[in-house]
Amino acid sequence: MVTTGFGYIAASDVYDFNFVLILFGVLLLACGSAALNHYQERFTDALMSRTKNRPLPSGKISPAKALEISILLILSGIVLLFVGGNLVSTLFGILNLIWYNGIYTPLKRKSSLAIIPGSLVGAIPPIIGWTAAGGDLLNAQILMIAFFFFIWQIPHFWLLLLVLDEDYKRAGMPTLTSIFSKDQLSRITFIWIASTAISSLFLPMVALVQTEIVKYLIVFSVILLTVNSLKLLKYSDEYSSVRFAFRNINFFVLFVVSIISIDKLIL
Structure with missing residues (x-):
């Protein structure tokens, strides 16, 4: 919705x-x-x-x-x-x-x-x-928006996988941990999170953002998400860093959507 x-x-x-x-x-x-x-x-x-x-x-x-x-x-x-x-x-x-x-x-x-x-x-x-x-449909704005949400879905799911891997295996589902170790998958997921963050920077480039303050807020949120996700580069079986990253990336997307919507409607 x-x-x-x-x-x-x-x-x-x-x-x-x-x-x-x-x-x-x-x-x-x-x-x-x-x-x-x-x-x-x-x-x-x-x-x-x-x-x-x-x-x-x-x-x-x-x-x-x-x-x-x-x-x-x-x-x-x-x-x-x-x-x-x-x-x-x-x-x-x-x-x-x-x-x-x-x-x-x-x-x-x-x-x-x-x-x-x-x-x-x-x-x-x-x-x-x-x-x-x-x-x-061919407008650059919607193509960039769709790309942003496409990229976000991948780390969103893989962060879940890092926690629920054994559950998926019990159900006979193939998982990436059969190809990569959890440590490797954690680092790969960090790259996807960084990619999601960077892709948001393209939204102002297609004229979706009207005001300078919103552009600065997006840049700030990109830096914050990336820095906070650095913990994934060292995987822990306690899952605290994974759960933290999962919350962060979802809040990040919600924040970007909210401030751009407010910018379009009010500012």
Whole structure:
């Protein structure tokens, strides 16, 4: 919802009733996609400590009912996207659903590198908002926004992997720790975090930022994120540095989105 709203504001400099419809459309579509994912992964979820108490593996709801709820949420989300936006934004919403549930979900059972194509799921929501507001798909601003969110998804997932690696292995999922040691993966993840930070510096270069203070705030946040993530260069089994980096990179993205949105709407 946040990244979709960011795309809408970036294209229009306003928020209106259609903005609300688009956000709720994406919310319902995302909930439907998540419910469908629970249905698809109900057997592997039962094997993982993190997911064994979800409604399906715990027996709180039947697979048929979960599928029914998923379809209802997906259809409701598609309708709201079409009413609040247009055909293009609706098609991108459907594409994200297909990419997550139809491509990424089965692919992650086969490849430890599935997150790389799977990161498109994070790049598409701002495009939904952008096109719903009438933005041009070939505009450099939306291409840069989508790239920024694409890059962020990779360290976001790999930081989770560093903590939940054994859980994924119990479920029979291929993980990068079969290729790299956790120490190596920690250092690789730091490089991706730094790449995410640096990619945010391109946002002002495509005229997304109007005021100098916001540009300085982005630069400051880039330095802060990078310095705070240096702890990843020395991996610790206590996971404190990993959890700290996970919170930091998510707060960083939220901060960048928030200050640019405020800049577009108010300043």
